[in-house]
Amino acid sequence: MPGRFVRVWSRQLADHAADLHFVSSGRVLAAATLAGTVTVLDASTGELLAEPTGHPGGALSLAWSPDGFLLATGGQDGRVRVCRPGGEPVFETPSGRDWIEHMAFSPDGLQLAVGAGRTARVYDRSGQLLADQGGHGSTISALCWMGRRLVTACYGGVRLLEPDRPVAPRFLEYSGSILALVPSPDGKWLASGNQDGSLHIWQVESGAECAMSGYPMKVKALAFSDDGSTLVAAGGSEVTLWDFSGVGPVGRKPKVLEGHAGAVTAVGWAGHRVLSVSEDGTLRSWPASSDRGEVVWEGQLPLDRLAVAPGGVAAAFADRSGNMSLVSLDER
Amino acid sequence: MSATTPDRVPVTILTGFLGSGKTTLLNRILSENHGKRIAVIENEFGEVGIDNDLVVSADEEIFEMNNGCICCTVRGDLIRILGTLMRRRDRFDHVLIETTGLADPAPVVQTFFVDDELKAQFELDAVVTVVDARHVALHLDQSSECQEQIAFADVILLNKADLVSAPELSALATRVSAMNRWARCHHTVRCELPLDDVLGIRAFDLGHAQEVDPSILSDTAHEHDTSVSSVGLDVPGDVHAGRLEKWIRKLLAERGADIFRMKGVLSVAGSDRQLVFQGVHMLFESSEGRPWGRAPRRSKIVLIGRGLDVAGIDKGFRRCLA
Structure with a gap:
């Protein structure tokens, strides 16, 4: 695949970026910082477009609606704020004791799911509470949508619930601490990265499960490729690729990509390439057909946030101090 | 790390x-x-x-x-x-x-x-x-x-x-x-x-572990079987690294749930530096400490646990002597 990633701009955020996402058009991106600020930037120039009201104590999470008309943020103040991309407020919830660390819009954009302590709440676009799902045994540590189903993870397992249907949640038990959760694009698989240095995989309909253990560190970085054929995961300095085509990963060995000199902190897909950022301060790009990654960016401080623009044409990342950069695919 | x-x-x-x-x-x-x-x-x-x-x-x-x-x-x-x-x-x-x-x-x-x-x-x-x-x-x-x-x-x-x-x-x-x-x-x-x-004690800093107190030596054998007690051992001379490691692994595997904390400063045969270690239940870490220099070489360990078998621990530790 032709083209190389080249740096377009860098800018200093108010503090460490706790969350970072492009809007679906790829033209705009937003960052939530531990200083409490929320920053909306022009992806092509890095110019500040808006600074919506933030979250005292620290902004921790953000989500764009798929149509790009709404930006939701949450933070240490326990509040959810939803605004327009220009910062005009749409609704906010009361503040609370539980940090808002995880949120996601449903694929149809009609529902916003939020993890608040041990409760998952679902709001519509005007802020009306559609579901208030308690019963989690510990703080919700990850959440995602699979079609109309909301999937939440906490210590002890994963819940699948349908907020707009009165059916009991389905529970997939897992005796461990889940740190990250990703569904395959076709909804067939669910993968979790865990504190104990393992991946856990569920075949959603059958409930069949398997574990891949042996990562030297906790597994927080994982992402499915757009076509669902490959899961990239890291828990240490190596990047592993698991083949999910056909019968799935059971019995297969992962492809291991070596090159980072420190723990990999985030991964993503840009088309057929894997992108990874690491404590070693580098962003690496790994072409699909090769074991050799190239260093796209090298900085002084550990990198730990990565967002890839839809279509894989650009990626934004930030270091520990909140210095953020954007690289874009130069096809010439 | x-x-x-x-x-x-x-x-x-x-x-x-x-x-x-x-x-x-x-x-x-x-x-x-x-x-x-x-x-x-x-x-x-x-x-x-x-x-x-x-x-x-x-x-x-x-x-x-x-x-x-x-x-x-x-x-x-x-x-x-x-x-x-x-x-x-x-x-x-x-x-x-x-x-x-x-x-x-x-x-x-x-x-x-x-x-x-x-x-x-x-x-x-x-x-x-x-x-x-x-x-x-x-x-x-x-x-x-x-x-x-x-x-x-x-x-x-x-x-x-x-x-x-x-x-x-x-x-x-x-x-x-x-x-x-x-x-x-x-x-x-x-x-x-x-x-x-209260603050700045650095009790978990292995660099400060030399302060393991030999006065902890005591006879606790008479204490009730399930009670919490401390055991301190202080033995002149060197220990054998391999035997010691084996003994500690076995002790923690068998009794780790009852051993709350453990600290030690050891004189390992063949090394001119102290070996300092600490443990919490079954978790354990060690590192090289300061050089012995002219100080008399001896090995000290302290354990705090429930229902400790003092005689057994003493015997096991002495078997590790070089």
Whole structure:
């Protein structure tokens, strides 16, 4: 695949970026910082477009609606704020004791799911509470949508619930601490990265499960490729690729990509390439057909946030101090 | 991992039963003019929080690690909260973790041994246990949590000392020190004591492990089988590295659940430096200490545990002599 990633701009955020996402058009991106600020930037120039009201104590999470008309943020103040991309407020919830660390819009954009302590709440676009799902045994540590189903993870397992249907949640038990959760694009698989240095995989309909253990560190970085054929995961300095085509990963060995000199902190897909950022301060790009990654960016401080623009044409990342950069695919 | 990162933030773990004066000590630390920015993670609703300090309320979430080690439990809430706080640019100078009255301190301590990120960013300073001198006798017999809080401590405050007679206080001090001989024990009223006695102890710093106290040597063989006690061994000469490692692994595999803490300074045959180590239940770490130079070579270990087989431990340790 032709083209190389080249740096377009860098800018200093108010503090460490706790969350970072492009809007679906790829033209705009937003960052939530531990200083409490929320920053909306022009992806092509890095110019500040808006600074919506933030979250005292620290902004921790953000989500764009798929149509790009709404930006939701949450933070240490326990509040959810939803605004327009220009910062005009749409609704906010009361503040609370539980940090808002995880949120996601449903694929149809009609529902916003939020993890608040041990409760998952679902709001519509005007802020009306559609579901208030308690019963989690510990703080919700990850959440995602699979079609109309909301999937939440906490210590002890994963819940699948349908907020707009009165059916009991389905529970997939897992005796461990889940740190990250990703569904395959076709909804067939669910993968979790865990504190104990393992991946856990569920075949959603059958409930069949398997574990891949042996990562030297906790597994927080994982992402499915757009076509669902490959899961990239890291828990240490190596990047592993698991083949999910056909019968799935059971019995297969992962492809291991070596090159980072420190723990990999985030991964993503840009088309057929894997992108990874690491404590070693580098962003690496790994072409699909090769074991050799190239260093796209090298900085002084550990990198730990990565967002890839839809279509894989650009990626934004930030270091520990909140210095953020954007690289874009130069096809010439 | 970078366990030697120079600017790791010290963490003090504050334990004690409800009503012991734990919150009084917390408030005293926060209100003292020490110029430090302190982050407090509290598990009981208290009314603390002063100026530029940060107070986070959290529910204790005990996670069992899925690695087959039965006593390896950690505090998931601490990994989550401290994992975020440590990324802030205006970092804190000190972290205080207040446990609930009935908490076993082990998961809190183990969290900082097990989680790589926290290990790289934070340094356990000490476990500080506040004891209500008037009411503790009752709990000492009946509550395993109370025994564990004393067994885990590096600093013990026998608080409300004015509410008991001098002989009662002295008897209590004797009893507490039989359970845990390495902790520094202070008699206090309303937790009044210099903060230097509570903060900056560096009890988990292997570089300070030379201070393992040989006076801990004692005869505890007569104590009741299930009680908490300390064992100290001090033997002149060298130990054999391979045999020692084998013995400690076996001891921890068999009795790790009952051994709360362990520290040692060893003279290993063939090495001109001290070997210092510490353990919490089954978790264990060691490193090279200072050179022996002209100092007489000897090996000292201290264990605190429940129902310790003193004679067996003594025999096992002596078999490791070179």
